[in-house]
Amino acid sequence: MLPSAVIEGLDPAAEPSGRRPRRTARDWIVDFGCFLLAVLVGILAMDTLEQEPDLPKAVEAVDQLIGALACAAVWLRRRWPVGLAVAMVPAGLVSGTAGGAVLVSLFTLAVHRPFRYVAWVGGACAAVQAVYYWLRPEPGVPYLGAALFGVLLTATVAGWGMLVRAKRQLLLSLRDRARHAEAEARLRAEQAQRLAREAIAREMHDVLAHRLTLLSVHAGALEFRPDASREEVARAAGVIRESAHEALQDLREIIGVLRAADADDAGRPQPTLAALDELVAESREAGMKVTLAGRVADPAAVPASVGRTAYRIAQEALTNARKHAPGTEVTVSVAGGPGDGLAVTVRNTAPEGEAPRVPGSGQGLIGLSERATLAGGTLTHGPTADGGFEVRARLPWA
Incomplete structure (x- = not known):
């Protein structure tokens, strides 16, 4: 007023x-x-x-x-x-x-x-x-x-x-x-960021719980097996050290992110970069023309948190392409290595005729940017010179 x-x-x-x-x-x-x-x-x-x-x-x-x-x-x-x-x-x-x-x-x-x-x-x-x-x-x-x-x-x-x-x-x-x-646009953007952070916090909570459970199991084995051989003790200690290190890495990412009160998504399996082939196959079955142009030689070597972020970015970008540019050719590229970082690119060609007007507030892209930032990387998106659209992210891979 x-x-x-x-x-x-x-x-x-x-x-x-x-x-x-x-x-x-x-x-x-x-x-x-x-x-x-x-x-x-x-x-x-x-x-x-x-x-x-x-x-x-x-x-x-x-x-x-x-x-x-x-x-x-x-x-x-x-x-x-x-x-x-x-x-x-x-x-x-x-x-x-x-x-x-x-x-x-x-x-x-x-x-x-x-x-x-x-x-x-x-x-x-x-x-x-x-x-x-x-x-x-x-x-x-x-x-x-x-x-x-x-x-x-x-x-x-x-x-x-x-x-x-x-x-x-x-x-x-x-x-x-x-x-x-x-003012309403700023509030919607802030709400989208908050929801994205809460979703990320839930995922990190589940992963961190898995790490701590693994620590407890191996520590309990050492406690109840005092007569274990030196090799078994060394192997268990190595697993404990590695799990503790990964748990600390996950904990650093979750600091400052508040976890939502509801636990509807608790316990769900967390995707990794290795599941990218399955994601592309599902998109093809849905009628999309998707090409996986680049791959990482050993997806299992990618840190779990980075792999999850890359998977979510590709998933959201494919969803947007299916909604806003149906029938176009989509190219997914993942490349990089330790020390160089992980580059994820999802690009679709220009749609034929007028693109359908699908309601959307851009919150998905806001959530992707939030994910990339929390993982220590960057994300850019926008139209290409040929009339298509591109989402490009770069994530750290130590």
Whole structure:
């Protein structure tokens, strides 16, 4: 919702605290233009006064004095739009040279205040116009024509001001909606990151539980087999040391990631890079044209956490290709080695014709980026030069 002070005044630069902002260069130009318009109308009215021979000089002098004061009061139109418009109603009744200031004040009121103010003040101005031309008829102009012209001029100025107000209100509403949309987009992105971290934490929890269980089993074997041979003890100690090292590696990845309260996914088997061939085969059975262009010579040598991340990246990228670019050729490439890192690339060609519009918020790609970051790597994605799409990730392989 827009602040009440902004809605009431319809000033885009208005401050929520209620203090009026300083005039900008544009405000000074507009105010000066309104002042010149009021002065110009007053000068034209002075020529009309000279055409009234029966008008006393004192009345003419008072008319011009009130007109000058009304023109000077135009500079107060932003601070007191209602008060100025109300004050201009009696001024318009006794002074013809104040007509320009009356119109400017009515326009300002229509721009900065709701319709109820414009209706009362505009109606009063129209009535004053009719009385003015009855008391001081225009030379050579019928009373009915002059009064009707005054009423139409008043209605035109009020309508123009309300149109400007409606336009400004629409712009403020669109800006407010844009700010709300940006805030909602940030919240959705943060929620997607949180959900991705929770999913990763669940997976790491399961893997870490497996490591610790293995440690417990081998430590228990040493405890209950004190007569074991040196080779058996050395083998068990090696398994314990390796499992402890891998558990510490997994623990470093899970630090800072909160685990979700529900355990619906607990106990599920965790994929590794060796399961990539099965994933590609499943995609082919689903009707996709998938080519596994690159492989790692020994998938079992890839660290478990890195292999899981690479598998999830390929899985999500294949899902996106099946949803957003059905029927295209997809190429999956995995390459790298110890010390060089692991590179995962999933690229699909440009779809034939117009791609189907499938609802999606991009949360899958956000989750992939989160996975790659937590694994110590990077992930990039975007369209290719030939109109296709590519997901490229680089993961560390110590």
